[in-house]
Amino acid sequence: MSEYIDKLFSPVKLNGLELRNRVIRAACFEGMCPDGYPSERLIDLHRELAEGGVGLTTVAYCAVEANGRVKEEMMYMHEGIRPQVEQMTRAVHEAGSKISGQMGHCGNFSQNKGFHGKRPLGPSPMINMGGIPVGLPFAGAMTHADIDHVVQCFHDAALFMKSAGFDAVEMHFGHGYGLSQFISPKTNRRMDEYGGSIVNRMRYPLRALEAVRKAVGDDFPILGKMGLTDGVKGGLTIDDAVEVAALLDEGGIDMLIPSGGTSSMNPMLLFRGDSILPGLLKYEKNLVLKLGMIMISPWMFKKYPYEELYFLEGTKRVRDRVKNAKICYIGGASTMESLETVMREFDFVQMGRALVKDPAFVNHAMADPNYVNDCDHCNRCASIILHPDGVRCLSND
Numbered sequence: 001m002s003e004y005i006d007k008l009f010s011p012v013k014l015n016g017l018e019l020r021n022r023v024i025r026a027a028c029f030e031g032m033c034p035d036g037y038p039s040e041r042l043i044d045l046h047r048e049l050a051e052g053g054v055g056l057t058t059v060a061y062c063a064v065e066a067n068g069r070v071k072e073e074m075m076y077m078h079e080g081i082r083p084q085v086e087q088m089t090r091a092v093h094e095a096g097s098k099i100s101g102q103m104g105h106c107g108n109f110s111q112n113k114g115f116h117g118k119r120p121l122g123p124s125p126m127i128n129m130g131g132i133p134v135g136l137p138f139a140g141a142m143t144h145a146d147i148d149h150v151v152q153c154f155h156d157a158a159l160f161m162k163s164a165g166f167d168a169v170e171m172h173f174g175h176g177y178g179l180s181q182f183i184s185p186k187t188n189r190r191m192d193e194y195g196g197s198i199v200n201r202m203r204y205p206l207r208a209l210e211a212v213r214k215a216v217g218d219d220f221p222i223l224g225k226m227g228l229t230d231g232v233k234g235g236l237t238i239d240d241a242v243e244v245a246a247l248l249d250e251g252g253i254d255m256l257i258p259s260g261g262t263s264s265m266n267p268m269l270l271f272r273g274d275s276i277l278p279g280l281l282k283y284e285k286n287l288v289l290k291l292g293m294i295m296i297s298p299w300m301f302k303k304y305p306y307e308e309l310y311f312l313e314g315t316k317r318v319r320d321r322v323k324n325a326k327i328c329y330i331g332g333a334s335t336m337e338s339l340e341t342v343m344r345e346f347d348f349v350q351m352g353r354a355l356v357k358d359p360a361f362v363n364h365a366m367a368d369p370n371y372v373n374d375c376d377h378c379n380r381c382a383s384i385i386l387h388p389d390g391v392r393c394l395s396n397d
């Protein structure tokens, strides 16, 4: 075993949290919360990942408030789901792993039938295409009171998550979700102290980070997933992204996970490979949304061929700018050669599709140095996120 694979599979500490290795299951929306409640299948999935050897598993999309959900079939952090969440965190601990939850807020692009209030809110007014079928065609601009409210929701959600047994939280600063809508100049056209310069655009995300830190205390890991570029005209650039990383680092984040693209404008930048559009169309029940997706598909579903380690250069730029935060690589790390490269350059790795394909990746790779993960990045797992049965690897069927 090379020294880097040895590093990958050796125990390590992250802000006091002992992990049995450096492999983290990336947040991959599971689609296993019917009516917003974590199901037995969700619990089983994370137990299976823990039994399969990951150091840390991440529960996707833990919305910080009910209105922060893109769809009503997502869970939000509140006392009503405590029994199920505690059952899940216990199951992961019993299998020897640790568990994190990705804290998110959808901001301006809600499609949530159960949305309460007039309209979803983001940095600036805009059309909310996805919300048309549920009567939410417009998104408004957040007032200062709205910003204070969501900052408090981040605080309260973090408090709940820690008390329900999560070992870490991962804040979502990327992929076009609420916090990144402020970071991106494409969606943030504000003229007040929350818009304009990168320092201003980071004011709200940094306030959310400060609130989460206050809730969880100094010795609890806070991870942050961020964008390297939006990949759209007028969007976030890599030069801005390294400043975002520096500000999050100064704000006390423990680990940065640089990704890219946005779910609402340029999703293929974050996946690469085969388009997820055919699968999305197959399972989208609403005809208006279907038609909208087809019409905007040439702009939204751009082609990016898959290659291993497609965020390597961008992640190195972040690493070189950051002083304290650990760097976790994400994006096409699925071969043992790629993992060696990642361990030579960075501290941790997050894996999405390779673990959808084989939740026991770690156990298999530790037992067999010639292990090959046969995920072919067909992206059908990502294209079935709307399927009522939840996400899985269709090649395994």
Ligand SMILES: Cc1cc2nc3c(=O)[nH]c(=O)nc-3n(C[C@H](O)[C@H](O)[C@H](O)COP(=O)(O)O)c2cc1C
Residues within 6 Å of the ligand: 026, 027, 028, 029, 030, 060, 061, 102, 172, 175, 225, 259, 270, 271, 330, 331, 332, 333, 350, 351, 352, 353, 354, 356, 381, 382, 383, 385, 391
């Ligand atoms: C089925 C699926 C669902 C995903 N859901 C999320 C999500 O909820 N939050 C997120 O930040 N990224 C999500 N992603 C993106 C992954 O976390 C990751 O950034 C991406 O798949 C690239 O990593 P990989 O090459 O290891 O798969 C999802 C990916 C897949 C395949």
